[in-house]
Amino acid sequence: MEAPEAKPTAVDMDELKRHFAAFLQEQRYRNTSERMRILERVAEMPGHFTADELYVYMHTKGDKVSRATVYSTLELLRQCDLVVRHSFDGGSMKYELAARLPNHDHLFCTDCGRMVEFCFPQLRELVQQIAQQYSLRAVRHSLHIFARCPRLAECPHRLG
Amino acid sequence: MEAPEAKPTAVDMDELKRHFAAFLQEQRYRNTSERMRILERVAEMPGHFTADELYVYMHTKGDKVSRATVYSTLELLRQCDLVVRHSFDGGSMKYELAARLPNHDHLFCTDCGRMVEFCFPQLRELVQQIAQQYSLRAVRHSLHIFARCPRLAECPHRLG
DNA sequence: GTTCTTGCAAACCCTTTGCACGTCT
């Protein structure tokens, strides 16, 4: 049986911008060039990234934005569900475009450090069942699995 | 059907101390009064706590330990699996005695802020299945579910 | 013109580190 890797979704930039503009207008926030530029650059990031990585990337592209604006705009993008923020153990916050990999989870090999993103429909169902036990409706979830190779020497991705 | 709340396990303090002492000896770390005292106080904490909360608690009890020692001992307790560390979204690290609530997960109501700890055997199985798809053996997992009340006004735990 | 946003730097919080002193073996 094939392992269900999560696959990137094609991103419709205009759609994202419309979504963001609508959110800003609705919330009486201003539609500034910095905010839209940040959304564009977020969509160019390949997967997870930190606020600082985005800041550095934008400066290599010649964009003039401050870290403060990067942080505050990422927070706005999060409020309107265009980006998701992850708190992986011990590190700084990781952001990611929500449209890129809908509803995926993370598996970490603690032997080699490899991270796999996967998508299991059964998990979605189970999560919904669990929430229902408490008369709630699950909106989002985050599952981290920490695993090891049965025989370390044969781990095909081990470090070193 | 009854919602499966995770139930605290009775804690055998002597057993914990033996486990920790054995770990220290095996790793050639020293068995100091500070380290054992910290383990005792960890066992007195009701649930999740931050390193600083433990530090403050110990000082209310008259223990003289520094923050540095609290942090480093919590790390040792983590290495020998006596405590687990959680990284909840946006906040500081939360620690918890592993023996207290074995293998539980977390459900957050985003309307009222309530957090429920639950334990679903099916989830364990599913997690193991997922890891097997990648030829790995799951060791630990962490599932956070974010959910809402179907009708907010009726949320029995809503804030305000 | 008023209010919000930006950029910069400083502040902030949590955690780790360097060093002198104390303690365990």
Added chain:
DNA sequence: AGACGTGCAAAGGGTTTGCAAGAAC
């Protein structure tokens, strides 16, 4: 005696904030 652990304070990294200048409405 030697090596490790502790306590203190300072450093460190990531994120937020205060304020003056600039842009959106």
